[in-house]
Amino acid sequence: MTPIVLSVEPLTTEAFSPFGDVIEASDAARHFPINGGNTERFHDLMTIATDTDGHAIVSIFRGQPRALPFTLGMLERHPKGSQAFMPLSGRAYLVAVAPAGEGVTVADVRVFLARDDQGVNYAPGTWHHPLLALHAVSDFLVIDRAGPGGNCDEIILQPNGVIPA
Numbered sequence: 363m364t365p366i367v368l369s370v371e372p373l374t375t376e377a378f379s380p381f382g383d384v385i386e387a388s389d390a391a392r393h394f395p396i397n398g399g400n401t402e403r404f405h406d407l408m409t410i411a412t413d414t415d416g417h418a419i420v421s422i423f424r425g426q427p428r429a430l431p432f433t434l435g436m437l438e439r440h441p442k443g444s445q446a447f448m449p450l451s452g453r454a455y456l457v458a459v460a461p462a463g464e465g466v467t468v469a470d471v472r473v474f475l476a477r478d479d480q481g482v483n484y485a486p487g488t489w490h491h492p493l494l495a496l497h498a499v500s501d502f503l504v505i506d507r508a509g510p511g512g513n514c515d516e517i518i519l520q521p522n523g524v525i526p527a
């Protein structure tokens with residue numbers, strides 16, 4: 363089957379809202395001075411969700427860069443918890459997502475280009491492709507769920523999607 367060429371959109375809070383949160387120190391976020399004015403707090407930027415048996419953990423993912431054009435052949439989801447990625451290496455990266463639910467196809471996929479100062483937090487069940495680092499090996503702070511039971515469903519995309527160079 364002929365792969366579908368996917369368009370890449372800039373990441374914004376509004377555009378990403380069906381899939382989760384965008385983590386960025388923007389004027390749109392609630393922010394206020396603390397520490398006697400030395401520091402600005404950008405407050406409560408995302409919702410960390412886990413099921414009652416699980417708990418939130420913090421990890422660092424060191425991603426190898428993906429070559430473009432990139433074939434998007436699968437998606438995954440984490441039904442028991444959210445998953446957040448915050449870039450640590452000062453590089454942009456790609457985020458490929460589709461709405462939670464069943465019967466997802468490549469037609470439901472949206473691809474975003476995230477700036478090096480933007481993180482994303484996938485809501486539980488949001489379909490997404492595993493980390494899509496660009497240009498060089500890149501580190502990301504990751505906040506997600508650990509606990510009993512499986513928490514990663516995968517689907518194959520037929521036809522595939524292609525993220526162009």
Ligand SMILES: NC(=O)N[C@@H](O)C(=O)O
Binds near residue numbers: 491493
């Ligand atoms: N497997 C794993 O922890 N990583 C994926 O969930 C991912 O979204 O990169």
Ligand code: NI
Binds near residue numbers: 438440445492
């Ligand atoms: Ni994931």
